[in-house]
Amino acid sequence: MNTPDPAQIGPLQQRALRALALALQSAIVSMILFFWLAGIFLPLRERFFPLLGFGSLEGATAYIWGASLGSLLIAVAVFLASWRLQARSWLRIALGYLVLVGVLAYLAHDEPTFRHPMTMEEISPVFPGAEDSYNVLMRYGKQHPLGQSFIEPSFKGAYNDRDPGRPDPWRKAITARRPEFEAHWAALAGERAWWAELNAFDRMGDLMPARVDAEIVSFGVFRAISQNGIAIASLQALDGRGDEAIDTLLPILEVGRNMQPYSRSLVRQMIGIVIEKLSIKTANFILDNATVSPAARARLAAALQGGGGDAGARHIFLTEYAVKYGWMSRSRVGDILGQIDSVNQINSLNPWIRRGLNVVSPFIYNPRETFNQVGDLYAECQDLAASRNIEKIDEKEKDFVSERSRPAIKNIYGRWIGCWIIPAYQKVTENYWTTQDMRAALIARLAKQ
Numbered sequence: 001m002n003t004p005d006p007a008q009i010g011p012l013q014q015r016a017l018r019a020l021a022l023a024l025q026s027a028i029v030s031m032i033l034f035f036w037l038a039g040i041f042l043p044l045r046e047r048f049f050p051l052l053g054f055g056s057l058e059g060a061t062a063y064i065w066g067a068s069l070g071s072l073l074i075a076v077a078v079f080l081a082s083w084r085l086q087a088r089s090w091l092r093i094a095l096g097y098l099v100l101v102g103v104l105a106y107l108a109h110d111e112p113t114f115r116h117p118m119t120m121e122e123i124s125p126v127f128p129g130a131e132d133s134y135n136v137l138m139r140y141g142k143q144h145p146l147g148q149s150f151i152e153p154s155f156k157g158a159y160n161d162r163d164p165g166r167p168d169p170w171r172k173a174i175t176a177r178r179p180e181f182e183a184h185w186a187a188l189a190g191e192r193a194w195w196a197e198l199n200a201f202d203r204m205g206d207l208m209p210a211r212v213d214a215e216i217v218s219f220g221v222f223r224a225i226s227q228n229g230i231a232i233a234s235l236q237a238l239d240g241r242g243d244e245a246i247d248t249l250l251p252i253l254e255v256g257r258n259m260q261p262y263s264r265s266l267v268r269q270m271i272g273i274v275i276e277k278l279s280i281k282t283a284n285f286i287l288d289n290a291t292v293s294p295a296a297r298a299r300l301a302a303a304l305q306g307g308g309g310d311a312g313a314r315h316i317f318l319t320e321y322a323v324k325y326g327w328m329s330r331s332r333v334g335d336i337l338g339q340i341d342s343v344n345q346i347n348s349l350n351p352w353i354r355r356g357l358n359v360v361s362p363f364i365y366n367p368r369e370t371f372n373q374v375g376d377l378y379a380e381c382q383d384l385a386a387s388r389n390i391e392k393i394d395e396k397e398k399d400f401v402s403e404r405s406r407p408a409i410k411n412i413y414g415r416w417i418g419c420w421i422i423p424a425y426q427k428v429t430e431n432y433w434t435t436q437d438m439r440a441a442l443i444a445r446l447a448k449q
Contacts, residue, residue: 021093022082023075028100029082030075032107035364036409107410110366116375118325120210123318124262130205136198137259140191140221147218150191153184153228164230164281167288171238174231181231188225195225199251199258206264210326212339216267226252226275230282234289242290246300249286253279254303260312266320270428277435280304280442287445301446304439312436313385316428321378324421329367333413334358361413370414373404374421385429394426 085092140147161173174181185192198204208214229252236245256275263269283300286292292300308315328336334357377400384392400422404415 018090018093019083021097022079025093025096025100026075026079026082028104029078030072031360032103032363032409033074033078035360035412104363107363108366111368111372114325114329114368114375115372116321116325116379118318118322118375120208120264120322120326123315123322124206124264126207127203127205129201129203130262131207132205133198133201133203134205134207136194136201137204137217138215139194140218141215142218143215144218147221150218150221150224152220152224153180153187155180162227164234164278164285167285170234170285171289174234175238177231178235181228181235184224184228185232188228191221191225195251195255199255201258204255204258204262206262206268208264210323212323212327214265214323216265217271219267219271222271222275226256226278230278233282234285237286237290240290242286242292243296245286245290246283246292246296249279249282250299250303253283253300257303260308261315263315264319265323266316266428269316269319270431273432273435277431277438280435280438283442284445297446301443304443304446307436307439308432309436310386313388313429313432314382316432317378317382317385317425320421321375325371325375328417328421329371331367332358332361333365334361364411364413365417366411366414369411370418373400374418377422381425385425385432388433390426390429390433393429394424397422397425 082096138144140150142148155177159173159177161169164170208216229248233245233248233252236242236248252275256272256279259272259275260269263272327339331339334354337354337357377396380396381393384390384396401419404418408415
């Protein structure tokens with residue numbers, strides 16, 4: 001019995017298969033061309049890539065759909081060109097795919113390892129009591145009911161003279177607003193009790209995970225207690241009650257200093273530095289305006305011991321790098337967007353667009369290359385901060401951003417976010433070392449009295 005010959009693919013079927021093969025090829029090529037254009041054409045990159053990096057993505061869908069339409073138009077043009085050049089030969093189509101595979105392999109190629117792996121536990125190890133102190137601290141976290149419901153006491157009219165380092169304006173301001181400060185201080189009784197509980201810990205742990213949506217402390221409660229507290233202490237000094245002023249100030253100073261060593265976020269560390277700086281200025285104001293007993297001066301001197309020094313300057317850089325490395329180095333572009341959405345409590349992008357970005361992620365984002373280069377910069381800046389070559393930090397950051405802003409096709413999203421995750425560290429470092437110098441000067445002053 002003879003078996004029939006297999007059906008032959010007719011011309012129409014062949015054209016349909018070739019059209020399908022070329023359509024897929026054109027779609028991939030158009031994606032590459034679009035991101036290549038975004039990589040070399042600065043206005044397009046400035047419009048498109050911020051949507052994929054930070055802040056609220058509200059309304060971003062329109063831009064993404066616009067980019068998709070642009071890609072579609074490119075795909076049509078590529079398809080027409082490919083049909084003219086390749087449609088008559090499967091060999092040409094195969095060669096086109098071979099070239100395409102080579103280009104995709106080049107775009108997806110990443111460095112083999114991370115040169116600067118960093119975990120939260122390395123910069124802030126867990127110690128006995130760390131969880132207890134962290135739980136007390138985070139009662140006023142941004143997502144905690146107490147943090148969300150807290151309302152800072154307000155002043156009547158503008159209140160701009162908040163610097164104890166400027167004695168005359170400070171004295172005039174707090175004297176004029178004495179009733180407000182006293183009322184605020186009384187209204188903050190619950191928060192002051194929490195502060196005292198927090199200050200009972202000799203170390204303040206931090207268990208914040210390396211996530212962009214991790215809860216951080218609420219700034220308002222720290223500002224309210226520290227600003228009103230230093231005013232009350234200053235008023236006590238003007239009333240001639242120097243020891244009471246020191247006793248009011250010490251918990252503020254101690255909490256500010258205690259927040260810094262184990263911090264896992266730049267926000268928490270900066271809050272601590274600002275509180276410490278204000279407290280030191282207030283201590284000098286108290287010493288200038290009231291008699292303080294040797295015992296109270298000794299308590300103040302003890303609270304000032306153990307500065308952060310070089311390690312504290314390095315820690316400033318480690319915190320932000322560890323957070324960004326922890327959640328971005330192993331995430332795809334669509335997943336990065338999902339985490340940013342969760343922070344902003346919105347759902348701005350169509351899930352299919354996010355899935356599509358995850359698909360193309362290896363070709364626009366090489367995480368190991370990105371964080372190796374960012375890590376190299378952080379390592380250099382740590383050394384500069386520790387050695388107080390602060391002016392060179394800004395130069396390094398500008399050079400880094402300038403280099404990564406050059407036209408490129410490979411790792412273009414990684415190059416963009418590499419610029420985004422570099423805060424303005426020069427001012428942060430200057431503030432840190434200024435506070436350290438002020439602390440050393442105050443210790444020396446107390447030793448002479």
